[in-house]
Amino acid sequence: MRKITIKILTKLPTRYLTTGIIIIILLLIYGVVGSYFIMDLNIVDSIYYSITTMTTVGYGDYIPYTPIEKIFSTSLSLAGVALLAYVFNIFLTNFQQTMKRYSKEARKMKKINDMDDYYILCGFGRVGKVVFEELKNRKQNIIVFEKNSEIYESIEEDNSIVTIHKDATEDDLIAKLANEKCNSVIISTGNDVSNLFIVLTIRETNPDVWIVTRASKIKNISRLRKAGANKIVSPEISGGQDMFFESTKPHLLRITVKHGFDGIYDEFKVIEKHGCTLENIDYHLPGINTPLTREFNVRRLADGKKYGQYLKTHDDQRQALQNLYKVAYNVHSHFIIGPDKKSLENMVEDLKKLEEVIGINLTNEEIAEMTKNDIK
Structure with a gap:
C-alpha cells in the first residue's frame, strides 16, 4: 500500500501540483501581510500565525479582538479549510483513478493468462x-x-x-x-x-x-x-501488385484443364509461345469448392527448363507434386496473363490440341460440381 501511495503522489498531474503550490503561496502571502498590518505582529509571528490559522490548528496564543482582526482570521481559516479540501479532493480523485486503472489492468492480465x-x-x-x-x-x-x-x-x-x-x-x-x-x-x-x-x-x-x-x-x-x-x-x-492485377483483368483468364504430371513442360511451352505468363495454379479437389493455390514464379521458358531439371534431381519434390496431381485427379486451373485478347485466344486453341480444356473462367463452385463424380 505504501508503494502504491508513493506512486500515486509522484504521478499526480503536473497542472494540479502547480495550481496547489500557487494557491498555498498566495494564501500564505495574504496571511503574512494581513497578520503584519492587521494583527500588528512581527514577520516571524506573522508567518507563525498564518500557518497555524491556515491549518486550523489555532493554538490560541494570538487572539483577534477587533472586528477587522476577526474578519481577517475568519477568512484565513476558511481559505485554509478550502485549501485542505482541495488538496484532499485531488489526492482522493487521483487515488481512485489509479486504483481503478490498476484493477482494470489486473483484470486484463488475468484474461490474457487464461488464454x-x-x-x-x-x-x-x-x-x-x-x-x-x-x-x-x-x-x-x-x-x-x-x-x-x-x-x-x-x-x-x-x-x-x-x-x-x-x-x-x-x-x-x-x-x-x-x-x-x-x-x-x-x-x-x-x-x-x-x-x-x-x-x-x-x-x-x-x-x-x-x-x-x-x-x-x-x-x-x-x-x-x-x-x-x-x-x-x-x-x-x-498496393502496386493489386493495381497491376486489376489493370490486367481485360487480358487475364482462368483456364481449367486436365492433364497428368508429365504434361507440365509441354503446356508451359505453349503458354510462353504466345507471349503469355503463368501467374499461379489452383488444384481442385473433387467436390470441394476451395482449391489449393500454388504461386508459380516461372516466367520464361529457360526458367521452365530449370524447374524441370530441379524436379528430376529432387525426388521428394517430384513425388509431392505427383501426389498433388493424383489427389486432384489431374484437374487444375491456370491464371494466365496475355499481351492482348487475341494472344489468349490463340493460346487456348493450342492448349486444346495438347490437353483436355474443361472450361474458361469457371467459378470454384462450377468446377466442384463438375468434379464431384471423380470421387466415385
Whole structure:
C-alpha cells in the first residue's frame, strides 16, 4: 500500500501540483501581510500565525479582538479549510483513478493468462483495423496495443479481445507477452522507426516468436529484416501488385484443364509461345469448392527448363507434386496473363490440341460440381 501511495503522489498531474503550490503561496502571502498590518505582529509571528490559522490548528496564543482582526482570521481559516479540501479532493480523485486503472489492468492480465494462445497487434490504424477484423472473423484471441487514447477507447473488448493502452516502444510488456503462447506479433504502425524499435525489443528476449511487420517505405525493408522480423509487408509493394492485377483483368483468364504430371513442360511451352505468363495454379479437389493455390514464379521458358531439371534431381519434390496431381485427379486451373485478347485466344486453341480444356473462367463452385463424380 505504501508503494502504491508513493506512486500515486509522484504521478499526480503536473497542472494540479502547480495550481496547489500557487494557491498555498498566495494564501500564505495574504496571511503574512494581513497578520503584519492587521494583527500588528512581527514577520516571524506573522508567518507563525498564518500557518497555524491556515491549518486550523489555532493554538490560541494570538487572539483577534477587533472586528477587522476577526474578519481577517475568519477568512484565513476558511481559505485554509478550502485549501485542505482541495488538496484532499485531488489526492482522493487521483487515488481512485489509479486504483481503478490498476484493477482494470489486473483484470486484463488475468484474461490474457487464461488464454491458451493469442495474436499481438501493435497499432490500430487503417492497416491494423483490417488485420484486426481478419483475426476477429476467424475467432482468434487478440491483444491490441494502442497508444492513442481516442482510438483505444473505440475498440470494443470481449472474451477474446484485450486492449492495452500503452506505447509498445516505451513499455516492455509486449516483450513479456510475446512468449510461447503468442502465435504471432503483428506490427502495423505507420512509423517504420517505431516498428523497428518494437521488433528489436521483442527479438531481444524472444528469439523464436514469429514477427510480421509493416514497412511504410521500401528502403526500410532490409533494416526490419536485419532487426529480426520474419515477414515484412509493404503497402507500396502490395498496393502496386493489386493495381497491376486489376489493370490486367481485360487480358487475364482462368483456364481449367486436365492433364497428368508429365504434361507440365509441354503446356508451359505453349503458354510462353504466345507471349503469355503463368501467374499461379489452383488444384481442385473433387467436390470441394476451395482449391489449393500454388504461386508459380516461372516466367520464361529457360526458367521452365530449370524447374524441370530441379524436379528430376529432387525426388521428394517430384513425388509431392505427383501426389498433388493424383489427389486432384489431374484437374487444375491456370491464371494466365496475355499481351492482348487475341494472344489468349490463340493460346487456348493450342492448349486444346495438347490437353483436355474443361472450361474458361469457371467459378470454384462450377468446377466442384463438375468434379464431384471423380470421387466415385
